[in-house]
């Protein structure tokens with residue numbers, strides 16, 4: 417297990433730095449973070465100075481800092497007596513990541529629960545949006561519409577609209593999305609935009625589904641944010657981030673991001689685009705839907721109802737020979753073949769695929785009918801990812817790894833700690849927000865040769881692993897050891913197949 421090595425090196429570095437500046441050092445993973453201390457410094461300044469107030473000793477605020485040189489700047493911002501402690505840069509970055517999520521999501525507690533009165537569905541919608549809901553379902557049952565929200569990847573029931581109010585609730589959602597309220601037999605799709613009380617704006621895509629128990633509705637919520645994420649914000653481990661930045665900035669061939677629906681693939685694509693977006697480049701995108709807007713980029717949202725499909729838009733774009741093209745998803749042979757041929761002609765391609773792991777992208781492309789030589793010649797790298805729930809930094813409990821866990825994870829006899837989820841008023845049963853775990857496969861001559869020979873998945877995976885690729889579980893374990901998530905979450909999300917690969 418090499419996952420712990422960088423953390424240890426960082427810790428040693430922090431210790432050295434602390435010694436030279438005559439400050440105490442702190443292992444943030446072992447600290448309990450006090451939310452009222454965190455509130456003493458605005459998030460933007462914490463991020464700028466890499467400094468986080470973590471607790472109090474009496475009246476004195478303890479501030480963890482990566483670079484002692486920033487002490488003076490931080491002292492100007494917090495009007496209190498301060499005690500500085502030096503913490504590893506990595507741990508501070510992780511802590512800032514968690515705090516960033518905490519700012520974005522609120523807990524479900526704010527949602528109206530139990531039976532919902534008439535016309536409450538709009539209040540419910542804004543409440544759900546504020547709580548970080550990505551999908552909201554109104555499922556017809558004998559008792560009425562069961563309202564279910566997906567938050568941090570998990571679906572749970574949050575309320576019930578009684579039978580008598582159900583048709584009215586669906587009708588009002590239809591009106592809001594400009595759908596035909598007299599149509600009850602066919603599925604309909606629509607859109608609406610809502611504003612929450614805190615001024616956040618959400619785009620909602622609504623699908624009304626006629627079922628044998630009455631009409632139901634599935635809603636997908638997307639926050640309308642001004643700023644796309646950057647590659648430093650998608651939760652990549654330090655070494656993967658470096659490798660990916662290098663791949664993205666070389667702008668050659670095709671970079672694919674894989675994983676199931678809801679694994680954060682498009683966020684990673686946006687982060688990559690954000691990294692290269694530059695007025696000197698001709699960048700085009702074909703998306704479904706557009707989640708972030710970039711200045712100076714041709715962004716097209718597909719709309720099959722008026723004939724704007726992935727295929728038609730790609731055809732138009734490829735005639736203009738762009739520098740970079742981002743395609744929401746390679747869903748069939750036509751889009752995949754067209755997009756990858758553009759990569760052959762020199763366009764840098766970013767896209768996504770539904771595969772279990774990174775090597776699976778090669779076999780998937782061959783399976784849908786892309787020529788082996790096209791696959792071999794264009795693929796630059798494949799990033800597979802999954803989302804796990806992120807541990808709440810305020811109530812996580814650090815504990816030594818058990819003998820069983822050590823054996824399961826292949827940890828050595830060293831001093832390894834994992835964390836347990838407990839729960840506090842600031843989180844949902846010990847979790848808050850999500851975190852991606854990754855697997856990056858960089859194409860090598862050997863892998864290209866195997867693609868040409870139509871090698872099977874197991875062979876591709878074994879060769880990639882022998883060349884240094886880590887499994888999703890490896891990355892997850894490193895993140896669990898860093899206190900970002902739990903083993904339970906990894907087991908829930910990363911399948912046993914991955915665990916089997918790891919054991920070999």
Ligand SMILES: [Zn+2]
Nearest residue numbers: 808811840843
């Ligand atoms: Zn908590």
